[in-house]
Amino acid sequence: PNVVFFNSYKLKKGVSVPEFLIAVEQLNNEYISKQKGYISFQILVDGETWADSTTFESMEDAKKFAGQCEPNEFAEKFYSFLNLSTCKSNFFSVEKSY
Numbered sequence: 001p002n003v004v005f006f007n008s009y010k011l012k013k014g015v016s017v018p019e020f021l022i023a024v025e026q027l028n029n030e031y032i033s034k035q036k037g038y039i040s041f042q043i044l045v046d047g048e049t050w051a052d053s054t055t056f057e058s059m060e061d062a063k064k065f066a067g068q069c070e071p072n073e074f075a076e077k078f079y080s081f082l083n084l085s086t087c088k089s090n091f092f093s094v095e096k097s098y
Helices: 017-030 059-067 073-079
Strands: 003-011 038-046 049-056 082-093
Touching (some): 003 059, 017 073, 073 082
Antiparallel strands (some): 003 082
16 A cells, blocks of 8 residues: 655744745655655645655655655755754555545
């Protein structure tokens, strides 16, 4: 089954949301979308809590991606917006899609 790598976090106080969204788009377009097994990426928000959801073809692909995220300019820019102490990550197997 497909696997969703899900991360939730808060942004640092005072950061520009439009600049953050540009950084997210660049990270996805230039790095994440080029990883083995990549299917899709979403950015979500609920008040001050943000989340991203990346769907991969398999658990192996998702864990390989999460375990070897190489430092790059796009990831560094993305992480510069985050309050890293609020980050939580999970892997979810897709049980059923409708």
